[in-house]
Amino acid sequence: MAFLFTIGFVFWRFVEIVTLIPVMGMLAYFVNGYVNANVLTPDYILILFIVSVLALAWAIFTLFLYHRSSANAHFVALIDLAFVGAFIAGVYYLRFISDANCTSIGFSSSYNIDFGIFGTYYGNSLHVSTNKTCAMLKACFAFGIMECIFFFITSILAYLHGDRLAKERKTTRYYRETHVSRRGHRRGSHASHRSHRSHSRRRSSHSHRSSYV
Numbered sequence: 001m002a003f004l005f006t007i008g009f010v011f012w013r014f015v016e017i018v019t020l021i022p023v024m025g026m027l028a029y030f031v032n033g034y035v036n037a038n039v040l041t042p043d044y045i046l047i048l049f050i051v052s053v054l055a056l057a058w059a060i061f062t063l064f065l066y067h068r069s070s071a072n073a074h075f076v077a078l079i080d081l082a083f084v085g086a087f088i089a090g091v092y093y094l095r096f097i098s099d100a101n102c103t104s105i106g107f108s109s110s111y112n113i114d115f116g117i118f119g120t121y122y123g124n125s126l127h128v129s130t131n132k133t134c135a136m137l138k139a140c141f142a143f144g145i146m147e148c149i150f151f152f153i154t155s156i157l158a159y160l161h162g163d164r165l166a167k168e169r170k171t172t173r174y175y176r177e178t179h180v181s182r183r184g185h186r187r188g189s190h191a192s193h194r195s196h197r198s199h200s201r202r203r204s205s206h207s208h209r210s211s212y213v
Contacts, residue, residue, distance in 0.1 A: 005161045006066070009154060013063040016150045020056040023143045026136045027052060045137075048090035048144055055083050055147065073161045080155035084148050091144040098141060102134035 027049035034041040041049075062076055 005157060009157045009161065010063065010066065012150055012154045012157065013059050016059045016147065016154070017056065017063065019143055019146055019150070020052055020059065023140050023147070024049070024052045024056055026140055029136070030133075044093040044096075047093050048087075048140060051083070051086040051090045052147075055087070055151070058083065073158045077155045077158035080151045080158060083151045084155065087144050087148045087151065091141060091148065094137065094141045094144065097134070097137045100134050100138060102138055103130045 027045055030045045031041050031049055034045075058079060
């Protein structure tokens with residue numbers, strides 16, 4: 001069972017890292033542009049960027065130090081749940097981009113194809129135009145929603161893992177206490193038995209000496 005928790009947690013942590021890297025990269029592009037232009041970065045970019053950077057650092061830390069993280073599973077679950085709320089806030093500020101149409105399709109210059117005796121085909125070439133800024137923000141919006149789901153999953157896994165560890169510790173502690181209690185009881189019984197035997201020997205020796213006199 002512990003092996004399944006480990007595999008599930010590590011898998012979803014890896015998914016989080018893989019999806020957070022492009023989000024952080026695209027948002028860093030916008031932040032750098034605003035900084036170079038000496039203009040304040042809008043909240044809908046800055047909030048999601050800060051959350052992505054912190055989440056990526058947290059995901060990498062808990063992935064490579066899994067043994068330490070598993071020992072504090074409930075704390076990891078709480079932080080992951082906090083990131084769920086943070087990503088919800090970031091996605092909320094960027095929600096206006098969800099209705100944007102970043103790609104337009106149209107016809108540009110005309111062309112013709114000569115088929116010889118079979119005639120000539122006249123047509124217009126298809127032109128696809130994509131707004132880079134719009135597409136990147138929309139991708140960040142989609143990744144932000146995905147991160148909400150991913151961090152919620154790892155939060156649940158960490159919480160369940162913590163409950164399992166707590167139960168195992170209680171069971172181990174109960175076993176040790178029971179074992180120590182039994183050993184103490186046995187030692188007490190042995191000591192009482194030895195004391196009784198010693199007392200019997202003394203009484204026998206005293207009786208023997210009295211009859212001799």
